[in-house]
Amino acid sequence: MTTFYQPNAADGTHFLDEEESRHAVKVLRLQSGNSITVVDGKGNYFQAHLQDNNPKRCSFSVISQHSQPLLPYSIHLAIAPTKNLDRMEWMVEKLTEVGVDSIQFVECDYSERRVLKLQRLYRKAISAMKQSGRALLPVLHEIRPLSSWKALDNTQKFIAHIDDSHHQLLSKVVSPNKSYQVLVGPEGGFSPTEISWATERGFQVVGLGDFRLRTETAGLAACQTLHVINTIHRSE
Template structure:
């Protein structure tokens, strides 16, 4: 059986012991019913994996002893998505959770002309990312960046593979057909109502490749999920 993973963002690489915060301690001891002597894993979200055992099963200040530590190799290639957040927060939260489970590295909230929601609840979204990272037994926490204007993203992000998914009936290829496995990838996912023609034109002028995600019109969060799944499985 896999050992449970707990988030330890402030643990030092050379630590020999660690005290979980109150929320994590309560979850470990009271909810999961772990006790003194049980082994657990700790993740700092930066690729460090710690194997430990519980030395004090206090439900407010659980203390563990570090038995082993290792650095998990980072993903060979970066997967970044710039996505316009939806007015319905639950939908984008679902995307963040599932994209983290699949293995996304960076999420950029994209502010377009038709974006319905420009402000984000960073702390809540960060908690969703942490929970998904732990649940999927990963050790790198995705980077949730500050919201960025569309023009800034297309001009200042220079990933080797830059893509834009849009719905206009213009010439574009299926995402799977244009992917070049092994290259860092940034894909733009638009808001409900799609990117404007001027935004699409601007992206293409900056070297973005237009792609299709299928024959049906997808909601924003669904389009994001389809893109992440296709790109991740091409690596």
Template sequence: MTLEFLSNIELFFSEEITDKIISLRDDEYIHCVKVLRYKSGDKIFVTDGNGKIYHCTITEIHKNFLDAEILIYTVQKIKFPHIHFCIPLLRNKDRFRFAFEKLAELGISSIIIYKAERAVKEKFNLEKYRKIAIETIKQSLQANLPEIKVVQSINELNSMEGNKLIFEQNSEKRFDKNLINTSEANYFIFGPEGGLSENEINLLRDAQKFSLAENRLRTETAVIKAASILTQ
């Protein structure tokens, strides 16, 4: 079964899966049964967020959940398993959410939220953004839920093993995906609205530096453009 065949489906999400049965609960159950009016015997598609999309038949509808028998499944590989997009919390929550959603939509499998010195200091709501990621992969028919991680500083980020890449306007080297080894760990680091602090820049002095455009880009624009170049 190919993804072309899946182009016009409604995709559900469930982590409650056995060898033969998938169950939908809570919002997924309500959307399936109460909103879309699926009934016993109807066919549905469900992803587990771990690379599989299941084609199923609803077998039983209960008061608060339904069971569906797995008929067949298709596997979707992670596009760039070694690429990590590292983005700071932004003052404008809508712009931050937009960038986050687009990363999930473009198939970025690892998103690291770090606390930059010049970024907002509020707590990151991990559960909220996991739900946003689930809705995004369902909408874009993706089978891999991005891994979301929170780190406390650039120093913690810099200690992770792998290549560090900073995107800044003044770099003479324009970003090209052919310039990086995608079989190695690569951390794409984007600064907040006020830019990285002098201390953070010193910590990342060995990082590769790339530009994305001749003009200065907002953080969320830079994030989306880098992801688009990578995935095109």
């Protein structure tokens, strides 16, 4: 069944926006009475019937509602956007598929990109959410300088970094069922000042493997590692 996005469905907004309405009526040729699924990006699924197949404003009536199960852990990524925007769009799509709670974009000493529009990234995330059968959209935070950013409290904090010292691998040091904050640097890595800044704030320096990963690969690999460690500790 086709899935649509209406962020305010739980507050009684029971119609699709113009873009979603057009897709429903002009592309999928849905008719009044057809069954649809609506997700709100906040964790809720609505089984609904299309009421009015107006291509600018499709209304629907909600039949039933349920929620995406909450996990006993959460993943928050802070990452320096890459110079190439495609790589960030790709990363947001993949992180939405595998699951991430929030992405904070940060500006670092060696950053090659200091401006980032979230709108296109949100579109990628919405599409990936619908595609993967999720109802929860990652929260994307506007880019800000790393030095003025404050990590979430009560999280296990990691900074992914490669240098000549042999750091522990993330997979070896993570504890299951926690909230995690992972910091990933730009193409040129973190400056020594930034590493000190992070370790003073409780970030543990970790590696993600034996070889260099691109920024966007590192973001995905870190989140995937946290999921794997948590799933092997699941009781079922």
